[in-house]
Amino acid sequence: MNLKQTESSPQDLDDMIFELLDGAITPDRHQKLQGILKHNPAARQRYRDLTRLEDLLEDQMHSAAHPQMSTPQNLIPFDRLARRQRKRIAMWSAATAAAVLLICGVILTVINVSFEPSVATMRYAEHSDYRVTYPDDVDYEAGELVSGAIVELKQGSVELNINSGVVAVVEAPALFKMVDEFTLELKNGNSWFSVSPQGHGFTVKTPQMEVVDLGTEFGVVVDPTTADEQVHVLRGRVQVSSLLKMKDVQTLTAGQACKVSMDGGLETIPVAQDSFLKGLPDGLTYLEWSLDEPTNQAFAATGNMAGLEDVVSSVVRGKIDVVPGRKDRARRFHQNSGFIQTTWPGVDADRPRTISAWVKYPKKPDATPTGAIIEWGNPDLNAAKWRVTINAGGDAGKVGALRTEFSRGYVIGTTDLRDGEWHHVVSVYDGSGRGDASTIKLYVDGKQEEISAHKVNRVGTIVGRPGADPCLIGRNFRGIIDDVRVYQGAYPEEYIPHLMGE
Structure with missing residues (x-):
């Protein structure tokens, strides 16, 4: 039809x-x-x-x-x-x-279509990007999940209220299947589960393990890019079984965690209490450095991203100046001087991301920009580094314009920022795996930039491994930076002016 x-x-x-x-x-x-x-x-x-x-x-x-x-x-x-x-x-x-x-309440069924009852309802955070595939190609009411429904979450997060008495929050990128009200298959993603007594025995199956609730709250991590699968028990108990050759089985209690090892066994790891979203956020998860602190001893990371309490941000390799900011305080950086080093690894692989900041470059039209506003990843491997900066003009594009680099690739705007004024800059990448002028959008003061030059390359940012820098702010930058934010997802164009915080 x-x-x-x-x-x-x-x-x-x-x-x-x-x-x-x-x-x-x-x-x-x-x-x-x-x-x-x-x-x-x-x-x-x-x-x-x-x-x-x-x-x-x-x-x-x-x-x-x-x-x-x-x-x-x-x-x-x-x-x-x-x-x-x-x-x-x-x-x-x-x-x-x-x-x-x-x-009201009278049920009439007169059309020859069979509809399965829902086993869960789903809510999603604003700006989430997801797709639900239902069995038998039958459409259901928005937010309903039936047995066999498959959810692919490209960005954002969703909350599941499962009929068995389980509440779950799944963070992108994720792929899972609702087998029934007592079983969920997780192929990819970070997921948190809170199981009521009614849901005793609820099971999460991954490619390498099976986690059975014994009355608990727990988190499951599945990363297919690294074949890493973990379970973290936050409260109560679970039974974990390896589905690989060794068929290892363990019972974990609160404060314990394990992962599937290379030989198929279960290896004990430190529990990550704060690494899972335990509620649906208002929008995309993010970290923010307001840079409003009166001293340079440490900087607070705020936002709604899981694990932000563990992020430490401090000045290394010299000093930076405290100066008036866009609203409160900001930091002036100098070439070959101090910068802010954080313990947050950054957005990895080809996940979508949005970077927002206020910058003020000295009014020196002939000055050659240096350094980066923000950067992370491995600079020695192709496509493994992510960097937002001001274009120095060494290879192409408008000198002084906003520039996003992904190792050997780049996208460069047109507005010269070297005028001694405050400018709000935004870089948005859509998570397609390819970096070019159509997948990376640049904005200055809420308006999309025309692209003066770009070089295509794949995107595969490497984080948390040897050779990869954690998130750094202002390294070798010449100018003032204020209110830096990193969102795990691509914000739509109509929302960009809201990031200015006016």
């Missing part, structure tokens, strides 16, 4: 329903109506409302004519519907409000 056969205006939909109730619908119109009802939840609800109302009105009319008879209000046979005569629109309008109150 093509798309046109599953589309209709509200008036045409009502006309087809009335034709069906009159027994006057043609075969083609009947086929079109069936297609609409199969693929459009709102149309199914409209069909139910009108047919229920038709039944109620006819029963009331029949009761008035034959008060000695009682008509049960059960399911309405299809052939009976086909024999009914169409009521005038005025009668429908006058009776609708009272009738709807009487028919």
Whole structure:
């Protein structure tokens, strides 16, 4: 059935329903109506409302004519519907409000489509990018997950309320399948589970292990890029079984964690209490360095990203100056002097990301920009470094413009920032795995930049491994930086002006 056969205006939909109730619908119109009802939840609800109302009105009319008879209000046979005569629109309008109150809760199933009951409901954080694939190519109400539903989460996070009494929060990138209300298959992602007594025995299956709840709160990590799979018990107990050759089985209690080792066994690791989202955030997860501290001894990282409490940020290799900022304080950096080194590794692989900051470059139109506003990753491997800076013009593009580098690739804007004024700069990468002028967008003061030059390269940022720098702010930069933020996801263009915080 093509798309046109599953589309209709509200008036045409009502006309087809009335034709069906009159027994006057043609075969083609009947086929079109069936297609609409199969693929459009709102149309199914409209069909139910009108047919229920038709039944109620006819029963009331029949009761008035034959008060000695009682008509049960059960399911309405299809052939009976086909024999009914169409009521005038005025009668429908006058009776609708009272009738709807009487028919709430009555279930009518008259179309030949089978719908599985939902096993979970799903909410998502603002700006999340996800796709749900249902079994048998049947559409369900938004937010409903049925047995066999597969969820792919490219950015953001989702919260699951599972019928068995389990609450889960899954953070992108993620791929999981709702097997049933007691089983979830996790192929990728960081997930947190809180299991009520009702959900005792809830099971999370990964490619290499099986985690069975014994009354607990726990987190599961599956990273297919490194084949790393972990379970962290935050409260209660779980039973963990390796699905690989060794078939190792362990019971873990609160404060314990393990991962699947190279030989297929279960290896003890430190528990990461704060590495999982335990509630649905308002939007994309992020870290922010306001740089408002009065001294340079340490800088606080704020935001809503899991594990931010463990992020330490401090000045290394010299000093930086405390200066007036965009709103409070900021930091002036100098070439070959101090910069801020954090313990946060950065956004890895080809995950989408948004970097936002305020910068003020000295009014020196002839000065050659140096250093980076923010950077992380491995500079010695192709595609493994991520860097946002001001273009020095050594290879291409407008000198003094905003520039995003990904090792041997780059995208450069057009606005010269060397004017001694504050500018809000944003770099957004969409997570496609390829860096070019279509996948990386640059913004200055809330407006998208024209691209003066770019060089295509893949994106595969390496973090947390030997040779990779953690997130660094202002290394060798010449100028003032304030309010740096990194979001784990690509913000849409219409939201960019909000990042300015005006």
